[in-house]
Amino acid sequence: MTPPQQLTLAVAGATGVVGQHVVARARAAGHTVVPLSRGTGQDVVSGAGLRAALDGADAVVDVTSVETTRTRASVEFFTRATEQLLAAEQAAGVGHHVVLSIVGIDGETSGYYAGKVAQERLVAAGPVPWTLLRATQFHEFAAQMVQRTAVGPFVVVPAMRTATVAADEVAGALVALATGAPCGRAADLGGPAEAELADLVRRYLAATGQRRRVLRVPLPGAAGRRMRDGSLLPGPGADHGRVAFDEWLGELVSGR
Numbered sequence: 001m002t003p004p005q006q007l008t009l010a011v012a013g014a015t016g017v018v019g020q021h022v023v024a025r026a027r028a029a030g031h032t033v034v035p036l037s038r039g040t041g042q043d044v045v046s047g048a049g050l051r052a053a054l055d056g057a058d059a060v061v062d063v064t065s066v067e068t069t070r071t072r073a074s075v076e077f078f079t080r081a082t083e084q085l086l087a088a089e090q091a092a093g094v095g096h097h098v099v100l101s102i103v104g105i106d107g108e109t110s111g112y113y114a115g116k117v118a119q120e121r122l123v124a125a126g127p128v129p130w131t132l133l134r135a136t137q138f139h140e141f142a143a144q145m146v147q148r149t150a151v152g153p154f155v156v157v158p159a160m161r162t163a164t165v166a167a168d169e170v171a172g173a174l175v176a177l178a179t180g181a182p183c184g185r186a187a188d189l190g191g192p193a194e195a196e197l198a199d200l201v202r203r204y205l206a207a208t209g210q211r212r213r214v215l216r217v218p219l220p221g222a223a224g225r226r227m228r229d230g231s232l233l234p235g236p237g238a239d240h241g242r243v244a245f246d247e248w249l250g251e252l253v254s255g256r
Contacts, residue, residue, distance in 0.1 A: 009178055010034040010057040010094075012044055012085060013064035017140050018100060021171030022061055029175060036060075044081040050088035059096035059178040060089055066115070074115030082122040090127045097128040098178045100170065103136045103188050104232040110223060129182035133174060136190040136234060137197075138167040139248040142204040145197070150212060155205070157198045159218040160227040163234055164200065165191035166248050169241035190234030191241050200245055207249050 009026050013019040014035030026033045034053055036042040042049035044064055054060065062085060066077040082099075089097055101120055105113045123130050141164060149156045173189050198216040205212055218224055226232060234240070 005179070006030050006032070007058040007179055008032040008034060008056055009175070010036055010054055010060045012036040012042075012060060012062045012081075015039065016063055016065055017138060018063045018167045018171055018174075021168045022063060022174055025168070025171045025175045026178075029179075031175075031179070044084055045077065047084035047088065050084060051091050054088050054092035054094055057089075057092065057094050059098060060085060060094055061174050061178050062097065062099040063174070066112075069111050071110045071114045074112045075118050076115075078115035078119040079122065082119050082126075086122070086126045086128050095129060096178065096182050097123060097126070097130045098174055099123050099130065099132055100174060101132055101134045102232075103134045103190060103234055103238075104226065105134075108223065108226075113223070124184075131177045131180075131183050131186055133170075133177060133186045134188045135170045135173075136163050136165050136188075136232065138170065139164045139191070139200075139243075139245050140167055142197070142200040142245075145201050146204065146210070146212070153212050154215050155201055155212050156215050156217055157201050158224070158227055159216050160197040161194060161230050161233060162197050162200070163190040163192075163194045163240075164245055165189060165241040166243040169243055173239070188234045188238040189241065190238050192244050194233060195245065203246070204249060207253050 009031050011019055011022050011033060014023050015037050023033050023035060034057060036053055042053050064081050068074050101116050105116055108114055108117050145157055146155050177186055198214050202214050
């Protein structure tokens with residue numbers, strides 16, 4: 001039996017929620033990993049350090065993110081970061097760009113999602129062969145909601161149907177795609193079960209011993225309707241992770 005090919009994978013956003021798992025998964029599979037982050041001397045917005053870091057890389061996995069809900073800030077970040085990465089990859093002769101995006105963002109024109117739409121368009125029209133994986137929100141999203149929207153004894157959560165997936169399973173899918181040939185749009189990846197986001201946040205609070213009340217708020221406009229009508233759920237033909245939210249939560253609480 002022929003052993004799997006060992007590659008050099010560069011990971012943009014290597015210290016983020018998914019990036020840490022991508023690095024760990026790739027190394028566990030025997031691949032050489034080049035983390036791209038400000039801590040290792042690379043800046044995806046300015047382009048500093050990217051060209052040199054990508055020498056000898058077979059593929060780049062882009063899981064960069066920015067903490068903003070402002071349309072302009074999101075579009076500017078993802079546009080600039082993608083342009084810089086693609087230019088550095090082309091100059092270094094990298095043959096595969098793998099990018100993580102979000103299920104159901106077609107047609108989004110505002111907020112964080114608008115930046116991801118701009119990113120997808122640049123990758124599809126860019127000079128480097130590419131693979132795009134759209135995933136649903138991560139199980140970790142419940143904890144992020146508490147960190148970002150807690151106001152005193154309350155946590156304000158948008159009314160949203162979701163099918164969260166473990167970030168580690170998303171990372172595994174990205175590494176598998178990065179070690180294969182560029183395939184354009186890959187099958188979407190969602191979690192094993194649909195849930196209401198507010199309910200997931202309540203379960204997270206209970207499991208972590210936090211006494212806060214969750215306020216479920218239907219957001220106005222088209223974006224709010226899409227959150228409620230199931231547009232952000234994986235459709236037919238999607239792949240599904242196996243780790244349920246409560247299983248992930250139990251491992252989080254136990255420290256495993």
